Amino acid sequence: MSSHELKTGPLEYRTQQGQMNILGFWIFLGAEIVLFSTLFATYAVLFGRTADAPLPGELFEPGSVLIMTFLLLTSSFTCGIAIHEMRRGSKKGLITWMIITLALGLGFIGLEIEEFIHYAHEGATLQSSAYWSGFFILAGTHGLHVTVGIGWAILLLIQIAKRGLTPVTSRKFFIISLYWHFLDVVWIFLFTSIYLIGMVV
């Protein structure tokens, strides 16, 4: 592989291995889009089938949903800044901005758990109706992805703190940044099609 190594450009693209790993991760993201589309389709089909459970419009609160959205949007931005720092060769900048990103991500997860507990107290659980099953599976799968991403990023930060910025660690870090931005893309559609439409209809 060393024959393919480039001397210029971002570290993560310099080896063929790095280029192929990034390509592979984009293919994974394409598959993730399809995974989420099946959950969105299930949710959309079951919309309105709340049985005896509360209606979504009664439970959704614009305030906390907007805060969650802004937390995740900002974390996507700070993650982008972390990559920017990485490309400037600043390990300290990368770690600082990524810790901010993870703190915002944790805030998002905390609010989502609080929201789910609140709904459960109001009588909307996974078992209470077809609609709420679809809701909890869709929102929960996204929340699970965010949680996994936080754990993954923490492990990677430890590795970067120990090994510094090499073609291998920067490739790994570039890939998790793609993952994190992708979670924000999914959330935009969750925010729009679950929460906004749920509060309108």
Next chain:
Amino acid sequence: MAEHNKRIPVQHIVGFVLSLVLTLLAAWAALRSDLSTFWIITSIMILAVIQAGIQLFMFMHMTESESHNGHVPWNMMFHGFVLAAIVVAGSLFTMSFGHDHDPQHNGGHEQHQQQEEHSGGH
């Protein structure tokens, strides 16, 4: 794009401000505007698609030349989004027949099924 050593990531800041504005615009359209439900849903879905584009192009480095054009599989991502649209729209379309809440507007199938169930139960 050899300017990745720049101090200030202009593109990210522009993208961030744009996503904040679009989110607030979507929330306003849904919660405060006088639009009809159809136009609210249409407009906020369009805003969501624009915001997803901002993430992909301004944050996820989809267009940078350092990737030597070929390490972002455009066709795969496009394919993914097309499949997602087909799965969601197709499911809604398929399930819209004979599953109405209002019994007056039911398709023939469901009424027959219900009658069969009733007669079977008694």
